[in-house]
Amino acid sequence: MADMLLSDALLRWYRSHARALPWRAQPGEAPPDAYRVWLSEIMLQQTTVAAVKPYFSAFTERWPTVEALAAAANAEIMAAWAGLGYYARARNLHACARAIVSDHDGKFPETEAELRTLPGIGAYTGAAIAAIAFGKSATVVDANVERVIARLHAIETPLPKARPAIRAIAESLTPEIHAGDFAQAMMDLGATICTARNPDCQRCPLQGACLAFRTDDPGRFPIKAPKKAKPVRRGTAYWIERNETVLLVRHPERGMLGGMRALPSTGWREASPGPADAPAGIDWTRYGTVSHVFTHFALELEVVGGRALTDEDHQGEWWPIATIEEAGLPTLFAKAVALVGAQRENDQ
DNA sequence: AAATCGTGGCA
DNA sequence: TTGCCAAGATT
Numbered sequence: 001m002a003d004m005l006l007s008d009a010l011l012r013w014y015r016s017h018a019r020a021l022p023w024r025a026q027p028g029e030a031p032p033d034a035y036r037v038w039l040s041e042i043m044l045q046q047t048t049v050a051a052v053k054p055y056f057s058a059f060t061e062r063w064p065t066v067e068a069l070a071a072a073a074n075a076e077i078m079a080a081w082a083g084l085g086y087y088a089r090a091r092n093l094h095a096c097a098r099a100i101v102s103d104h105d106g107k108f109p110e111t112e113a114e115l116r117t118l119p120g121i122g123a124y125t126g127a128a129i130a131a132i133a134f135g136k137s138a139t140v141v142d143a144n145v146e147r148v149i150a151r152l153h154a155i156e157t158p159l160p161k162a163r164p165a166i167r168a169i170a171e172s173l174t175p176e177i178h179a180g181d182f183a184q185a186m187m188d189l190g191a192t193i194c195t196a197r198n199p200d201c202q203r204c205p206l207q208g209a210c211l212a213f214r215t216d217d218p219g220r221f222p223i224k225a226p227k228k229a230k231p232v233r234r235g236t237a238y239w240i241e242r243n244e245t246v247l248l249v250r251h252p253e254r255g256m257l258g259g260m261r262a263l264p265s266t267g268w269r270e271a272s273p274g275p276a277d278a279p280a281g282i283d284w285t286r287y288g289t290v291s292h293v294f295t296h297f298a299l300e301l302e303v304v305g306g307r308a309l310t311d312e313d314h315q316g317e318w319w320p321i322a323t324i325e326e327a328g329l330p331t332l333f334a335k336a337v338a339l340v341g342a343q344r345e346n347d348q
Numbered sequence: 349a350a351a352t353c354g355t356g357g358c359a
Numbered sequence: 360t361t362g363c364c365a366a367g368a369t370t
Contacts, residue, residue: 044366085354122368
């Protein structure tokens with residue numbers, strides 16, 4: 001019963017404090033199209049609202065329906081996703097759209113269990129779509145919910161070990177109706193008040209129920225296991241020009257930057273790549289080094305360039321340099337291109 | 349089940 | 360500047 005009071009208090013708060021977001025209906029309004037809910041949830045995985053906004057707008061304008069997205073060329077979708085990161089999401093996005101069209105008559109299934117069978121939809125996203133788009137009583141647990149609950153109960157067990165207990169509490173709090181608003185309220189609370197750093201407890205609608213608030217440092221929760229240090233890896237990328245075009249390759253589907261266009265490079269899987277065997281027959285110019293930090297390692301990428309004497313011996317796409325922005329390069333290689341562009345500017 | 353997979357903002 | 364962090368999924 002106390003749990004019901006808590007969820008009611010949160011829903012009341014949400015009715016007057018919900019953030020207005022492009023993919024969201026205001027509390028009480030009809031839910032948005034499942035396509036838009038799904039698209040936004042995939043984009044928002046481990047990604048900030050600010051970063052998602054322009055991509056959501058671009059995708060929905062270009063592909064207004066799941067049928068349109070399913071019919072698009074994969075390379076177009078990958079290029080449109082460039083810069084957002086976690087590129088497996090874009091591959092799964094397309095696979096999911098095609099499955100919806102071919103196996104589900106163009107309509108998203110309404111239950112968590114069915115949603116979870118689709119590519120790219122896991123525990124969080126399945127529950128979020130079921131609750132937000134279809135009004136199901138599904139329990140949504142993301143990093144915001146974990147943080148809010150860890151503080152409400154002052155959970156001393158570190159993440160990720162505390163996950164099962166946190167989920168159980170989240171399930172006990174989930175209301176039978178308005179579960180979608182409840183989920184979004186928890187996430188808004190976590191994003192605007194119960195923030196990771198410097199929580200603003202004075203404005204919190206759950207202050208009276210929060211055990212962490214009674215401690216001298218509510219922001220200490222959730223406790224987290226220590227992180228591993230990021231190793232530094234090194235590699236070399238090649239800017240190979242010929243007739244106002246530059247050679248691009250495409251990364252294999254699996255692995256880093258899977259499916260994305262890229263400059264040819266030595267790769268950087270190993271700690272030290274050893275002597276780089278650059279493509280032969282080219283007089284190389286050094287452009288400099290790009291520093292880039294990935295999830296589990298940092299990369300120092302040396303960028304060298306030169307002119308190919310022939311287009312033989314080079315596998316890939318010769319892309320017009322004037323429209324290189326449209327190639328959809330991931331940020332790492334966009335940085336390398338910017339480095340080259342700045343140098344070429346000086347040479348003019 | 350621990351590792352892998354991007355990026356930008358913020359303190 | 361450096362580390363932390365974000366509406367996680369997949370294997």
